[in-house]
Amino acid sequence: MASSMSAATASKTFGSNATFSGDVKEAIAFKKTVVSTKRSMREMIITNVATRPPVSMPVTESGQPETKLAAWTSVRQEKWEGELVVEGEIPIWLKWSRLWHIGDYNFRHLFDGYATLVGLHFENGKLKAGHRQIESEAYKAAKNNKKLCYREFSEAPKAENFLSYLGDLASLFSGASLTDNANTGVIKLGDGRVVCLTETIKGSIEINPHTLETIGKFEYTDTYSGIIHSAHPIVTESEFLTLLPDLIKPGYVVVRMEPGENERKVIGRVDCRGGPSPGWVHSFPVTEHYIIVPEMPLRYCAQNLLKAEPTPLYKFQWHPESKAFMHVMCKATGNIVASVEVPLFVTFHFINAYEDKDEDGRVTGIIADCCEHNANTTILDMLKLQNLRSFNGDDVLADARVGRFTIPFDGSPMGKLEAALDPNEHGKGMDITDMLNACGAERPCNFPNTLTKIDLVNKTAKNWYDEGAVPSEPFFVPRPGATEEDDGAVISMISDKNDEGYALLLDGSSFEEIARAKFPYGLPYGLHGCWVPMK
Ligand SMILES: CC(=O)/C=C/C=C(C)/C=C/C1=C(C)CCCC1(C)C
Numbered sequence: 001m002a003s004s005m006s007a008a009t010a011s012k013t014f015g016s017n018a019t020f021s022g023d024v025k026e027a028i029a030f031k032k033t034v035v036s037t038k039r040s041m042r043e044m045i046i047t048n049v050a051t052r053p054p055v056s057m058p059v060t061e062s063g064q065p066e067t068k069l070a071a072w073t074s075v076r077q078e079k080w081e082g083e084l085v086v087e088g089e090i091p092i093w094l095k096w097s098r099l100w101h102i103g104d105y106n107f108r109h110l111f112d113g114y115a116t117l118v119g120l121h122f123e124n125g126k127l128k129a130g131h132r133q134i135e136s137e138a139y140k141a142a143k144n145n146k147k148l149c150y151r152e153f154s155e156a157p158k159a160e161n162f163l164s165y166l167g168d169l170a171s172l173f174s175g176a177s178l179t180d181n182a183n184t185g186v187i188k189l190g191d192g193r194v195v196c197l198t199e200t201i202k203g204s205i206e207i208n209p210h211t212l213e214t215i216g217k218f219e220y221t222d223t224y225s226g227i228i229h230s231a232h233p234i235v236t237e238s239e240f241l242t243l244l245p246d247l248i249k250p251g252y253v254v255v256r257m258e259p260g261e262n263e264r265k266v267i268g269r270v271d272c273r274g275g276p277s278p279g280w281v282h283s284f285p286v287t288e289h290y291i292i293v294p295e296m297p298l299r300y301c302a303q304n305l306l307k308a309e310p311t312p313l314y315k316f317q318w319h320p321e322s323k324a325f326m327h328v329m330c331k332a333t334g335n336i337v338a339s340v341e342v343p344l345f346v347t348f349h350f351i352n353a354y355e356d357k358d359e360d361g362r363v364t365g366i367i368a369d370c371c372e373h374n375a376n377t378t379i380l381d382m383l384k385l386q387n388l389r390s391f392n393g394d395d396v397l398a399d400a401r402v403g404r405f406t407i408p409f410d411g412s413p414m415g416k417l418e419a420a421l422d423p424n425e426h427g428k429g430m431d432i433t434d435m436l437n438a439c440g441a442e443r444p445c446n447f448p449n450t451l452t453k454i455d456l457v458n459k460t461a462k463n464w465y466d467e468g469a470v471p472s473e474p475f476f477v478p479r480p481g482a483t484e485e486d487d488g489a490v491i492s493m494i495s496d497k498n499d500e501g502y503a504l505l506l507d508g509s510s511f512e513e514i515a516r517a518k519f520p521y522g523l524p525y526g527l528h529g530c531w532v533p534m535k
């Protein structure tokens, strides 16, 4: 990619020596050939898989059996640990997976589900793996009461009467009724603490990356009283940067937190240029000197936040009349150095951003790339579990592209948004990216089903595809001593046909398969993860 590496990627490093403890008494160990590499076959010991409870096969509205992809099902037990052997030298890999139902309660959307952490640890040729539920208040309350007790992404407990609705209103604005279900991402702070996040601020939960145990709520000690933040802060060894959407006075507060601290300090503020509320900021990009604040016309909606039943766009509303903008804030001063109108867009994930310079080295503008859904909000509906489970061969995934924003610094009122490469290179599917590597599409499909490596200089892509399988977010791990940006391994967790699943390793450069290691059972689709270097 013709750009500086993002801080988030640069912070992923190698480590070693993570251990998982297993309950030997309960363990049901058996030998099974599970790892195939191009060179050898190896053995794995799996623990506790026999505790898998029976699961009934879900059916679609028309009564047809649904897909046997574990991706769209619940994880089958709260906890599992096991070990298998591969060649390699990769540290703990934390990755998300989901519990879609609790008791009889079934969630509706991919962005719902109680958080399960999945850890992969490759060390000296051995792969240890495990998963464990995060003990959020929302999860514990749902488990104890056998019903939803907090407002989740697409679901809310139903108010029993008008008075309790009024109480709900108050508790919404205080944040008390919102979930702390940290099901979206996991970050390693510069001081080594590992925190799981979602878009509610109270859903920041510290975990032990070795055991995957929940340590407790990550408390911010500043006085900021807002309730939501971006799901993807930018985290480096030296700082944590995030955006706090202001729903009262539409805008965004940009904050920074130092390693070892729990206090976010304000860098600056951006007022929205459109209304009636700030645009959804699932993620945002930064460059060396600037923080880029996107103002997307898919905006938070206070009325929808209050509804118990899902609306077509959940907690959001599409406001094309409010237009779309990109703002650029100087990291050092908090001043806004550019604010341009751009074509309408829909994105969850920014990929990267860099400063464009003239011959004298002066910054002339910003280039920012994202996974862009052609300003089409139907992607949110597509990600309903019922839609994902009922794939019947029709090509229903809406087209997406690498959207490249150009934000000039010369005072022009308009910026540009164009495809950075021909979307046919990646099957016109594009999301869930780790810089160069993302998920693309092999049509027909209803969800991104390939791993794709995008080359934004030559405007080409290399694709990996396994018929019927759904890959999770690819993770690039550089080889120690690498000088080329793609010298390393790409790892993804694959949900395979027939309820199976495996960890996949691709060569970062050729994108050829190096190894795969089968899990004892398929795991539900996970969103984001991170590397935790071991001491
Ligand atoms: C793209 C993606 O993964 C989005 C996840 C979004 C989440 C988890 C949003 C969560 C929210 C709540 C749980 C309640 C309040 C509103 C909102 C921020 C939408």
Ligand SMILES: CC(/C=C/C=O)=C\C=C\C=O
Residues within 6 Å of the ligand: 110, 184, 348, 379, 400, 429, 430, 431, 432, 447, 448, 527, 528
């Ligand atoms: C799964 C996903 C977003 C995850 C957010 O964190 C987006 C899928 C988009 C499909 O094209």
Ligand SMILES: [Fe+2]
Residues within 6 Å of the ligand: 231, 232, 282, 348, 349, 527, 528
């Ligand atoms: Fe995300």
